Amino acid sequence: MKILLADHHPVFRRGLKCMLKGDKKFNFKGKVEDGRFLIQEIQKHQPDVLILEIDLPNSNGVGTLRQLRNNFPDLKVLVVSCHPEEIYAISSIKAGADGFIAKTRSVKEITAALLTVCNNETFLSENIKKRESTDARKSEILKFKTLSTREIEVLNLLSRGKRNKEIAQDLAINEKTVSTYKTRLLKKLNVDNIAELIHQSRLLQITS
Structure with missing residues (x-):
């Protein structure tokens, strides 16, 4: 299995390569530290x-x-x-990823994740699956699952403290469109203001 690692943390790159190099199923072909070179390295x-x-x-x-x-x-x-799994896992899978795993997971779990996606299956940690199994958790997460990929992108950027202009630049859209997405988020998540919206998003991540 040929693997390309795109990550800008040297310790993680070296650690992952070292942990998996003894397994003949994995063959590291290279690394990417900057998104500008991702396509050409692939x-x-x-x-x-x-x-x-x-x-x-x-x-x-x-x-x-x-x-x-x-x-x-x-x-x-x-x-x-290294971010909380819940929101990022869902948005990543919706955007086309085959799996999502936190950097804090064990070598055994990371190995399982690699083998799972290579077997044409979607990988999510048992941690997420267990939390989604409770009725209360399902109700909470379902609200976020109704969001579009772009709405999740806007919400994530809002949670990082970014303003409309910065969000517009990051997503290559205009500020008016950002405002439209914010209005949709308020309605879909049933909150009255941006502060509540950010608080709810962060609370979900903290409790994940």
Whole structure:
């Protein structure tokens, strides 16, 4: 299995490569530290699986996932992140990822995730599956599952404290469109103001 690792944290890259190098099923073909070179490295190495950090510099998160799905339909993409799994996992899968796993997971889980996506199956951690199994959790998460990929992108950026102008620049849309998305988010998540919207989003992540 040819693997390309796209991550800008040297310790994580070296650690993952070291942990998996003893397994003959995995063959690391290269690394990418900057989103500007992601496409050319995929074309160069032709990997079976791309391990993609969701916050790769000069990469547009789930927007990059959509681009990869369009350009490389046969490429398996396993998203890794140090952020809470719940919201990012859902948005990543919706945008075209084959799996999502937190960087804090064990070598055994990461290995299982790689094998799962290569077997044409979607990987989500048992942690997420268990939390979604409770009625209360289902009710809470269902609200977020009604959001479109773009609405989730806007919500994530709002939660990071970004203003309309910054969000518009990051997503390559105009500020009026950002305002429209914010209005939709208020309605869909049943809150009265942006502060409540951000609080609810962060609360869900904290309790994940």
